[in-house]
Amino acid sequence: MGMLQKGMLAPSLPTKTLVDVGGDMSKMTTYRQPDARMYQYSLDKALALNKPIVLEFATPGHCTVCDGQLQIMKALLEKYQTQVLFLHMDQYQNPQAFKAYRVMGDPWTFFIDDKGVVSGVQPGRMLHGEMEAGIKKILRVGTESHAG
Numbered sequence: 001m002g003m004l005q006k007g008m009l010a011p012s013l014p015t016k017t018l019v020d021v022g023g024d025m026s027k028m029t030t031y032r033q034p035d036a037r038m039y040q041y042s043l044d045k046a047l048a049l050n051k052p053i054v055l056e057f058a059t060p061g062h063c064t065v066c067d068g069q070l071q072i073m074k075a076l077l078e079k080y081q082t083q084v085l086f087l088h089m090d091q092y093q094n095p096q097a098f099k100a101y102r103v104m105g106d107p108w109t110f111f112i113d114d115k116g117v118v119s120g121v122q123p124g125r126m127l128h129g130e131m132e133a134g135i136k137k138i139l140r141v142g143t144e145s146h147a148g
Contacts, residue, residue, distance in 0.1 A: 004102050006121060010055075010112045011100040015043040016093050022123040027089040030061025035074050037081065038088040043097060048114045052084045052138035054131070057098060059091040065125045069107040072128050106134055109134070113141040 004011070018039040021027035025034045046053055048051055056073050058066035070088060077086045089097045091106065101110065104123075111120035111134040115129075120134045 003104075003112075004110070004118060004121065006118055008118050010047060010053075010110065010116050010118050012044040012047045012116070013096060015087075015089065015097050017042050019089070028093055029088060030059060030092060031067065031070050031088070031090070032132075033059065033061075033074075034076055034088075035077060037077060038073070038086050041085060041087060043087060043089075046085050046087055047112070049085065050114050051110040052114050052135070052141075053110075054086050054102075054138075055093070055101075055110040055112060055134060056086070056088045057101065057103045057110075058088060058106050061092065063106050066107045069109075069125060072131055074125065075128065076131055076135060083139055084135055096106050111135070111138045113138045115141075 016028060018028060018036055028034065028039045038094045054067065056067050057093065060066040060070060073086060091098050105126060107124055109122040109131065110118055119138050
């Protein structure tokens with residue numbers, strides 16, 4: 001069972017949401033400055049909305065790089081929140097998602113287009129510009145598929 005790769009269909013599975021934990025952020029993530037918008041949707045429900053998704057696997061409770069990665073994600077969420085769904089999976093709260101996506105270590109970022117196809121995978125740290133380029137790519141894929 002190799003790594004989930006570009007062009008593959010993103011696995012759909014139920015994951016915890018903020019509603020599932022009664023709004024208690026500490027039961028969703030080890031991130032010190034969480035943004036509720038990253039925990040609104042279960043992964044299966046997010047995929048069913050047919051919107052591009054940035055799926056971030058990061059466990060800042062044991063990964064300092066993950067903290068910075070989530071800061072970048074939050075900044076981009078402000079800019080793209082009407083066009084893209086941003087989901088954060090913490091290993092302690094959604095281990096089944098780490099397994100389904102074959103994530104080994106974190107951070108690990110998946111860019112998923114509006115058809116549920118993985119258009120990019122980035123293991124390890126990303127810079128702001130790299131993450132934004134991945135977002136622009138999944139937005140272009142959606143535009144092209146709706147134009148034709």
